[in-house]
Amino acid sequence: MKIAIAGFGALGSRLGVKLQTAGHEVTGIDGWPAHIAAINTTGLTVVHDDLPPKKYFVPVVTPKEVTGEFDLIILLTKTPQLDRMLTDIAPIITQKTQLLVLSNGLGNIEVIEKHVARDQILAGVTLWTSTLVKPGEIRTTGTGSIKLQAIGHADAAPVAAALNEAGLNVEITQDVLTAIWHKAGINSVLNPLSVLLDANIAEFGTAGNGMDLALHILDEIQKVGATQGVKVDIVSIMNDLTNLLKPENAGNHYPSMYQDIKNGKYTEIDFLNGYFAKIGRRENVATPFNALVTDLIHAKEDIERIKLAKQQETFEI
Ligand SMILES: NC(=O)C1=CN([C@@H]2O[C@H](COP(=O)(O)OP(=O)(O)OC[C@H]3O[C@@H](n4cnc5c(N)ncnc54)[C@H](OP(=O)(O)O)[C@@H]3O)[C@@H](O)[C@H]2O)C=CC1
Numbered sequence: 001m002k003i004a005i006a007g008f009g010a011l012g013s014r015l016g017v018k019l020q021t022a023g024h025e026v027t028g029i030d031g032w033p034a035h036i037a038a039i040n041t042t043g044l045t046v047v048h049d050d051l052p053p054k055k056y057f058v059p060v061v062t063p064k065e066v067t068g069e070f071d072l073i074i075l076l077t078k079t080p081q082l083d084r085m086l087t088d089i090a091p092i093i094t095q096k097t098q099l100l101v102l103s104n105g106l107g108n109i110e111v112i113e114k115h116v117a118r119d120q121i122l123a124g125v126t127l128w129t130s131t132l133v134k135p136g137e138i139r140t141t142g143t144g145s146i147k148l149q150a151i152g153h154a155d156a157a158p159v160a161a162a163l164n165e166a167g168l169n170v171e172i173t174q175d176v177l178t179a180i181w182h183k184a185g186i187n188s189v190l191n192p193l194s195v196l197l198d199a200n201i202a203e204f205g206t207a208g209n210g211m212d213l214a215l216h217i218l219d220e221i222q223k224v225g226a227t228q229g230v231k232v233d234i235v236s237i238m239n240d241l242t243n244l245l246k247p248e249n250a251g252n253h254y255p256s257m258y259q260d261i262k263n264g265k266y267t268e269i270d271f272l273n274g275y276f277a278k279i280g281r282r283e284n285v286a287t288p289f290n291a292l293v294t295d296l297i298h299a300k301e302d303i304e305r306i307k308l309a310k311q312q313e314t315f316e317i
């Protein structure tokens, strides 16, 4: 299959390498000049757990440069960047192109619907993980899975089969909305708490009251979900959280929000805890934990961005 990955950052790069290795023709689309230059000149370095680094050569271009036709475009930008990415790559989207979004957070499908017909959209969630260490290098750990569904009338089976050829452990779900809320529940616990507690997923698991904090956050999300007709299964989310703590899954992973904060970037908090707090306010559901976590992450975004800017100034002197 001819596949483009729009958002060739940490996770896009990992999935891209797996798909290329399985024989698919993969092109990365990304906006970070240093990352693109590094991959196109010396290759993408992948360091998986304690194994020796391996190099992969996946062509990467900017959204404005990309040409050609693709059977599938996998969207893996950060959620706030999705709309812009779709605008920029509009020239390569034909009526035959399928678009699969795997980014975290709520509201992605609504954004894609502004750009293409519903029958072209597939939406999913993933438990694959990856860290962008520096331009042209990712660090990966453990394994993962994907759940996806066609949003309109398209058949999701060929895409699922293509991804499964790459060992991506894809399952077609009949209820991706529930899966998206479920995944957002996982992210609303692990992502901000990893930042606030300065911990990877396994370290978070060693906190005596970690799972109590998780329950407070999830209880609110469940109540908010009920106002939207979405069933949030706390027991099942807690099960997934427990599994993610294991090193063979994602225990050694620092969630993507942790990476954003370290890199001085704005996070996806408004599409996770912040989204639930916002609906809670509208629907009169109290969400003090999610609201507080959202405010703390916004504060942390400012603090880290200013710290990083100061460090860069000092460096330039
Ligand atoms: N990393 C992980 O382990 C996991 C991540 N996810 C989710 O996957 C998504 C991607 O995360 P991750 O890979 O970590 O993020 P990264 O920040 O590593 O990658 C996102 C990439 O997209 C690029 N990008 C975004 N918008 C544009 C644009 N308009 N034009 C050009 N390039 C663009 C960014 O470049 P630039 O910023 O320079 O524009 C960046 O390289 C997120 O929703 C995340 O929550 C889900 C599961 C695990």
Ligand SMILES: CC(C)(CO)C(=O)C(=O)O
Residues within 6 Å of the ligand: 104, 126, 127, 128, 129, 186, 187, 190, 191, 250, 253, 254, 255, 256, 257
């Ligand atoms: C792996 C996981 C679930 C960690 O919260 C994730 O989605 C992320 O890093 O953003």
